[in-house]
Amino acid sequence: MDSVVEAALRLRTMDWVRERAEQNGGFLFRDELLDFHLNGERLPVIDYSRGIRNPASFASTLSIVSAADGPYDDTESDDGLLHYAYRKGDPWSGDNRKLRNAMETGMPLILFRKEIANIYTPVLPVYVVDDEPENRQFLIALDESFTFIANPRHLTTPQREYALRLARQRLHQPAFRTRVLVAYETQCAICELKHGSLLDAAHIVPDSNARGVPTVDNGLALCKIHHAAYDQNMLGVTADYEVRIAHDLLAEIDGPMLKHGLQEMHGRRLHLPPRRRDRPSRDLLSWRFERFGSRP
Numbered sequence: 001m002d003s004v005v006e007a008a009l010r011l012r013t014m015d016w017v018r019e020r021a022e023q024n025g026g027f028l029f030r031d032e033l034l035d036f037h038l039n040g041e042r043l044p045v046i047d048y049s050r051g052i053r054n055p056a057s058f059a060s061t062l063s064i065v066s067a068a069d070g071p072y073d074d075t076e077s078d079d080g081l082l083h084y085a086y087r088k089g090d091p092w093s094g095d096n097r098k099l100r101n102a103m104e105t106g107m108p109l110i111l112f113r114k115e116i117a118n119i120y121t122p123v124l125p126v127y128v129v130d131d132e133p134e135n136r137q138f139l140i141a142l143d144e145s146f147t148f149i150a151n152p153r154h155l156t157t158p159q160r161e162y163a164l165r166l167a168r169q170r171l172h173q174p175a176f177r178t179r180v181l182v183a184y185e186t187q188c189a190i191c192e193l194k195h196g197s198l199l200d201a202a203h204i205v206p207d208s209n210a211r212g213v214p215t216v217d218n219g220l221a222l223c224k225i226h227h228a229a230y231d232q233n234m235l236g237v238t239a240d241y242e243v244r245i246a247h248d249l250l251a252e253i254d255g256p257m258l259k260h261g262l263q264e265m266h267g268r269r270l271h272l273p274p275r276r277r278d279r280p281s282r283d284l285l286s287w288r289f290e291r292f293g294s295r296p
């Protein structure tokens with residue numbers, strides 16, 4: 001296949017992945033990734049059984065999957081780049097050759113983080129920036145700028161800081177959103193709105209705090225308005241899972257959003273995830289509720 005045609009198909013595939021993920025709330029289901037069609041032909045975006053997708057007609061890899069068991073990915077390292085292990089077998093042929101080709105041509109690819117069985121969080125575009133045959137791994141960056149630096153294996157301090165910042169924004173936050181939304185069955189914990197594209201994962205203890213870890217028990221699935229109200233302490237949640245609206249807001253008189261969207265939420269009980277271990281930590285809720293109570 002002509003490389004321009006391949007680039008065009010890649011771009012359209014990426015656009016679809018982005019759109020679809022946004023509709024769902026930041027993730028895609030395995031079945032829809034396998035059933036993708038382009039120009040009337042099926043083009044699975046992931047492989048059926050392997051963690052790398054190399055369409056036969058493509059010269060470069062289309063997507064790779066990294067499984068995340070804990071809150072952070074096992075392929076990540078302290079340099080902010082992803083370390084993606086060679087596929088089994090000959091390092092110079094097959095899957096490894098197409099991944100290396102992506103590095104040589106600068107072709108963007110899609111990284112999927114498999115958060116939970118059959119659920120994939122896309123991170124795109126990503127770039128293969130280096131090859132370490134001695135460690136049998138590729139280095140993957142989250143920004144094109146890393147394809148232009150001389151030695152991605154030895155990043156300078158500012159380069160590493162940027163890479164780590166990107167990892168937090170483009171890898172950890174989307175992955176957190178997926179885990180939390182899936183745990184809450186894609187519903188706002190306060191108003192039960194069920195549109196993934198209107199839902200966020202709110203941190204109970206903010207991630208700027210040492211206790212603000214990206215685990216489901218430090219998260220709440222909230223619609224955009226309730227998320228913003230929670231972040232600004234206009235709305236609080238007690239350790240007993242009850243919603244409180246700030247006094248000054250309760251006293252205000254305004255239109256239907258204030259009345260139905262906020263004031264009527266006062267005293268409501270949270271809609272909790274079905275699995276006990278996914279429920280918000282009472283300890284973290286009470287830490288946060290103290291900040292709500294002390295709002296000026």
Ligand SMILES: [Zn+2]
Nearest residue numbers: 188191223226
């Ligand atoms: Zn809501």
